[in-house]
């Protein structure tokens with residue numbers, strides 16, 4: 554067995570909550586075992602709390618965050634008939650454009666400068682009446698938080714039937730997400746970020762409005778929400794029918810991770826992320842470094858910082874990894890060499906983790 558025990562301070566995965574890791578070692582249950590179905594139901598209830606929703610269709614999809622993105626567009630797009638305005642202020646907005654296009658939407662990308670939040674007015678100006686508006690809440694590529702509440706209000710004030718798709722992969726269980734209040738029609742996340750569980754599941758929620766407007770025969774069998782729903786929540790007669798073999802160990806782990814989060818309390822968890830991020834961002838500036846994301850829009854859970862002139866970005870990351878067992882991330886896209894990404898997510902959203910990476914960087918720079 555490897556003795557390497559990394560401190561995962563990149564853009565994800567993070568070190569899971571101990572409860573989530575312990576649950577992976579519990580005896581395995583079958584996916585139709587009544588005890589497992591109880592755990593699954595409770596997991597969906599816990600997800601509803603974390604999402605801030607009463608949506609009946611709130612569930613963990615099998616796969617990483619990107620499967621949530623695929624499922625969102627696969628089920629919401631009617632090929633050839635759907636217009637989608639997609640905010641692009643980083644890599645994951647770009648990925649949404651790609652995915653929505655592949656599922657047959659007419660996509661209008663709205664480009665923003667990387668490092669800036671989504672501009673609601675620009676989104677509204679892009680098209681008078683789109684069927685879908687999509688945006689990333691927490692852009693992991695840039696460390697920026699966008700105002701999804703304002704976007705939801707604007708989109709639904711103009712057309713109560715339009716759908717808002719929000720990528721909450723790096724926000725859920727780290728900063729506030731209020732799906733119902735903000736008007737999120739389809740939201741998806743990933744377990745390996747602030748939820749503090751290993752990668753492998755995509756927490757997902759669908760409003761009644763999105764359900765009414767969905768494509769009943771999406772061009773994917775695996776991600777057909779109607780079929781998955783018959784297993785997760787039961788069919789018309791209440792039975793649970795096999796769709797695919799649910800990853801029971803991962804769902805047990807998510808159940809435990811969410812249990813830990815809710816036991817601490819969502820507000821306390823948000824405050825822990827806020828305080829850790831603030832300490833890191835202040836400390837980096839005290840070291841003379843410059844932050845990348847626009848001020849007042851910085852995510853506490855994912856900090857982007859500019860690599861100082863003359864410093865070899867990859868070499869510093871390599872030394873952090875091999876000498877301190879600390880993983881941080883390179884920048885994304887055009888910023889691969891010029892930005893570092895440092896995550897303080899889930900179990901790592903603690904001041905001592907911030908102090909640790911600051912001390913290591915101070916030695917290496």
Ligand code: PLP
Pocket residue numbers: 564565617618619620622645689691692693694720722723743752
């Ligand atoms: N969306 C955002 C904002 C992300 O940060 C990520 C992953 O980092 C994804 C989507 C894709 O998730 P995954 O890599 O788990 O498939």
